[in-house]
Amino acid sequence: MTRKILLAAALLAALPASPAAAQLVSVEPFGTYGFYGSLPETSARLEGGWGFGARATLRFAPRLAVFGTAQRSAPELLGRLPFGESVSGDKVTVDHWSAGLEYSRFRGDAGPGALPLALSAGVGQVRYEDGPTDLAASLGAAAGARLGPNFALRYGITDYVSRYDGDRGWVNQLFVRVGGEFSL
Numbered sequence: 686m687t688r689k690i691l692l693a694a695a696l697l698a699a700l701p702a703s704p705a706a707a708q709l710v711s712v713e714p715f716g717t718y719g720f721y722g723s724l725p726e727t728s729a730r731l732e733g734g735w736g737f738g739a740r741a742t743l744r745f746a747p748r749l750a751v752f753g754t755a756q757r758s759a760p761e762l763l764g765r766l767p768f769g770e771s772v773s774g775d776k777v778t779v780d781h782w783s784a785g786l787e788y789s790r791f792r793g794d795a796g797p798g799a800l801p802l803a804l805s806a807g808v809g810q811v812r813y814e815d816g817p818t819d820l821a822a823s824l825g826a827a828a829g830a831r832l833g834p835n836f837a838l839r840y841g842i843t844d845y846v847s848r849y850d851g852d853r854g855w856v857n858q859l860f861v862r863v864g865g866e867f868s869l
Contacts, residue, residue: 713740713839715864719758721779725854727767731777734760738781738862748789752805754823754843755782756860767850769815781845781858783809783823800829800837800866811847811858819856821847829866839866 715738721731736758744750759776771777785807791799805825812818827841840863849856 709744709869711742711744711866711868713742713864713866714738715740715756715839715862717756717758717860717862719760719779720859721760722857724766724856725849727853728764729766730763731760731779732763734758734776736860740864742787748801750787750789751784752787752807753782753784754807754809756780756862766813766816768813768817771815778814779858780812781809781821781823781860783807783821783845785823798831800831800839803827803841805843809845811845811856817850819847819849819851821845827862835868837866837868839864 717736717738718733719736720733723730736756738754738756740752740754742750742752757778757780759778762771762775762777763773765772766777785805787803787805789801789803791801803826805823805827807823809821809823810818811821823843823845825841825843827839829837829839829841831837841861843860843862845858845860847856847858848854
């Protein structure tokens with residue numbers, strides 16, 4: 686599997702350059718760090734933790750695109766969750782995914798090689814290991830630097846807001862990500 690991913694990345698990077706406006710599809714594997722906090726009406730608190738994910742974007746206008754993002758992390762649990770067998774000190778798998786719209790705008794002072802500022806909004810889910818799956822809204826911002834004709838360093842922040850376990854209260858989980866973006 687790793688060889689296939691590396692081969693696909695090498696092929697994308699070797700493709701001939703095309704103008705930025707013509708680059709319709711991009712794929713970004715990324716690493717992320719999440720800030721979780723307490724879960725409402727429980728004694729549980731999720732500590733910050735590392736994760737990984739991927740994002741795909743399909744541009745349909747010069748400044749507009751649709752996106753899909755999926756990520757997984759395993760923060761440390763403090764306290765006890767009201768579901769499953771997890772207790773303090775355990776790692777709990779938390780999955781986030783969302784899909785929505787992205788608006789891109791070049792900044793006049795960005796400098797050569799800079800990617801446009803991308804603002805995104807979407808809807809998706811948050812899934813807790815052995816626990817609830819909640820509807821979530823995502824808001825994000827990203828920028829980056831072009832390192833080659835079809836490759837860029839992309840960094841950003843995404844905020845997932847959801848109602849924990851349906852009606853227990855609001856949860857706000859914030860993620861910082863850094864990844865490599867391959868584009869066609």
